[in-house]
Amino acid sequence: MAVMTRPLLNRRLAEFGTTIFAEMSALAARTGSINLGQGFPDTDGPEEIREAAVRALRDGRGNQYPPGPGVPELRSAIADHQRERYGLAYDPDAEVLVTAGATEAIAAALLALVEPGDEVIALEPYYDSYAACIAMAGGTRVPVTLRPHEDVRGGAADRRFVLDLDELRAAVTDRTRLILLNTPHNPTGTVLTRAELTAVAELAVERDLLVVTDEVYEHLVFDGAEHLPIASLPGMRERTVTIGSSGKTFSFTGWKVGWITASPELTSAVRSAKQFLTYVSSGPFQYAIAEALRLPAAYFDGLRADLRAKRDLLSEGLVQAGFEVYRPAGTYFVTTDIRPLGATDGFAFCRSLPERAGVVAIPNAVFYDHREEGAPFVRFAFCKKTEVLEEAVSRLKRLA
Numbered sequence: 001m002a003v004m005t006r007p008l009l010n011r012r013l014a015e016f017g018t019t020i021f022a023e024m025s026a027l028a029a030r031t032g033s034i035n036l037g038q039g040f041p042d043t044d045g046p047e048e049i050r051e052a053a054v055r056a057l058r059d060g061r062g063n064q065y066p067p068g069p070g071v072p073e074l075r076s077a078i079a080d081h082q083r084e085r086y087g088l089a090y091d092p093d094a095e096v097l098v099t100a101g102a103t104e105a106i107a108a109a110l111l112a113l114v115e116p117g118d119e120v121i122a123l124e125p126y127y128d129s130y131a132a133c134i135a136m137a138g139g140t141r142v143p144v145t146l147r148p149h150e151d152v153r154g155g156a157a158d159r160r161f162v163l164d165l166d167e168l169r170a171a172v173t174d175r176t177r178l179i180l181l182n183t184p185h186n187p188t189g190t191v192l193t194r195a196e197l198t199a200v201a202e203l204a205v206e207r208d209l210l211v212v213t214d215e216v217y218e219h220l221v222f223d224g225a226e227h228l229p230i231a232s233l234p235g236m237r238e239r240t241v242t243i244g245s246s247g248k249t250f251s252f253t254g255w256k257v258g259w260i261t262a263s264p265e266l267t268s269a270v271r272s273a274k275q276f277l278t279y280v281s282s283g284p285f286q287y288a289i290a291e292a293l294r295l296p297a298a299y300f301d302g303l304r305a306d307l308r309a310k311r312d313l314l315s316e317g318l319v320q321a322g323f324e325v326y327r328p329a330g331t332y333f334v335t336t337d338i339r340p341l342g343a344t345d346g347f348a349f350c351r352s353l354p355e356r357a358g359v360v361a362i363p364n365a366v367f368y369d370h371r372e373e374g375a376p377f378v379r380f381a382f383c384k385k386t387e388v389l390e391e392a393v394s395r396l397k398r399l400a
Contacts, residue, residue, distance in 0.1 A: 012135040019128060020366045024350065031354040034392045036314075036380040037362045039186070039333060043385060045251035046292070046299065053255075053288035062283025068275060070098025070259065074286040077293040078244070078259050086229050088237070094264040097271050100281040101256035102216045102245040107133045108274035109212045109241045109260065110180075114139040118177035123163065125367030125374055127186055127214070139177070143369045144168050146188055148326065148337070159326045161188035161335070165199045172203065178210035179203075181230065184217040187364055187379040188335050189328020191225040198233060205235040210266075216245040216258070217331045219300050222308045225329040231261070238263045241270060246289040248332070249303070251383075255285040307332055307382070310389055314382040317393025322400045323378075332383040335364060339376045341399060346378050358395045 007014065021038045028035035044050060056062055062071065069075060075092035082088040090096055099105040106129055114120060116138030122130050124143035134141045146161040168179075179200065183192040192200075204211050211230060218227045231240040241262040247253035260270055311327065315334055318325050324337035343349045346363030354360055361378045368374035382389060 012138070013132065016128075016132050016135070020362055024360050024362060027351070027354055028360040031358070031360075033354040033358045033360045034384075034388060034395065035360045036382070036384065036392055037350075037360045039248075039381045039383060040253045041251040041383045042388060043251065046295065049250060049252070049288050049292045049295075052291045053284050056284035056287040061287050062285070064283070066280050066283045066286060068280060069093075069271065070096065071283075071286045071290070073290040074098055074257075074259075074293075077290040078261065081244075081293045082229075082242075082261055086232050088229060088232055088261070090261045091264070095261055095267050097260045097262075097267050097274065098282075098286060099258045099260065099274060100278040101247060102214060102243050102258040103129050104256075104274065104277055104281075105243040105245075105258045105260050105270075106130065106180075106212070106214060107136070108270050108277055109243070110134055110137045110139065111277075112269040112273035113210055113212070113241075113266075114177055117175065119173060119175045120178055120180055121168070121171050121176060122180040123182060123185065124369060125187055125364050125377075126180075127182065128366060130180055130182075131369075134180075140175070141369065142171050142176070144171050145368075145370060145373055146185070146190060147373075159324075160329065161185070161190045161326065163190075163192065163196050163200075165196065168200065169203060172207050172209070176207065176209060178212055181211060181213040183213070183215065184221055184225075184227065184328075184330025186217065186331050187333050187362070187367055189326065189331050189333055191221055191227060191330040194226065194228055197228055197230050201230055201233040201236050204239060209239070211236065211240045212243065213240060214243045216243065216248050218244065219249045219303065220307060220332055221330040222304060222311065223329060227330070238266075241266050246292060249300075250289070250292045252285070252289075255282055255289070257282045257285050257289045310382045310384070310386060313386065313389050314380060314393065317389075317396060318380065320393075320400060321396040321398075332381055334380045334382060336378050336380065337376050338378055344376050346375055350378060357398050359392050 024037040075096040079092040110133045114137040120139045124145045149162040245258040364377035365374035
């Protein structure tokens with residue numbers, strides 16, 4: 001039998017192998033370790049929302065193809081959510097599009113809006129699908145690095161990763177098409193401030209750039225941090241695609257219900273790409289998420305309080321184990337520096353951690369183009385049961 005001699009994988013994707021999440025999750029299963037690597041909750045979301053999905057299934061709603069843009073009930077709930085929380089008015093018929101999670105929303109937005117050769121600025125470290133989607137669109141990735149900064153007041157709570165606005169401005173060229181933002185930011189836990197977002201908005205308007213903004217952790221902010229959609233700033237509504245998702249907010253990550261809100265022109269463009277990806281998805285779950293978005297404020301307050309307590313539990317345990325901790329202002333991840341433990345290579349550290357402590361984490365370097373920038377940082381997820389985090393903390397103290 002003749003053997004193929006040419007590479008099988010499209011060269012745009014040749015740099016992307018098996019994801020680190022698959023590798024580390026397999027390592028956790030093989031060693032019986034606690035998996036604080038991949039960011040998914042180990043409990044389901046609200047019972048009434050799960051029952052809403054069951055009710056939709058039984059009533060025959062969404063069991064066949066739902067409308068391409070998403071079911072009207074969900075699109076209306078998304079529009080109401082944006083208006084009530086942020087004062088952003090979107091037409092549910094022309095300015096809202098439901099997607100197969102935020103991952104499809106990112107892919108569809110980049111495939112629709114990026115021409116081959118266009119430059120896309122992404123804040124580094126970044127969610128790994130950003131790089132793959134930019135590559136599939138034929139764009140050129142231009143990373144702008146968030147760097148650790150310690151406030152003059154000192155103390156763990158004052159350490160954060162900061163956007164260098166001068167570096168961002170310098171990254172924009174005549175070939176730049178869009179800026180891909182993520183706030184609250186995975187993996188660093190940074191929530192971009194009003195001043196930072198205002199500077200980004202002014203740059204986008206000045207250089208006539210589009211902005212695609214991943215805001216899936218919008219409800220997971222702590223300690224008085226404010227989530228501010230950049231679309232709400234002057235000049236930004238008509239040039240911004242805002243991406244949201246139900247998975248992180250309602251702990252139903254397997255349902256894969258995400259969305260975009262944008263001007264009619266941008267929504268139409270993204271829909272043109274999305275229709276040839278999944279076409280439609282998550283039929284019955286869309287009706288359930290429509291109800292979830294209308295849950296009372298007490299649900300969202302309780303979610304934040306629960307995660308804040310878990311953040312503090314894990315952060316304190318990591319400090320006691322010898323890590324330098326960047327306590328996050330948002331998301332459900334904690335970034336740590338392993339150098340105080342005498343280590344500098346996050347990959348080697350994470351691959352040995354299951355044997356040393358029975359815990360799995362993710363090396364942040366996988367989220368960087370400049371691997372040396374991310375080498376000493378390791379990410380832990382705290383969206384787990386309290387007793388699981390307590391056991392993980394107990395195990396990690398073996399490192400001290």
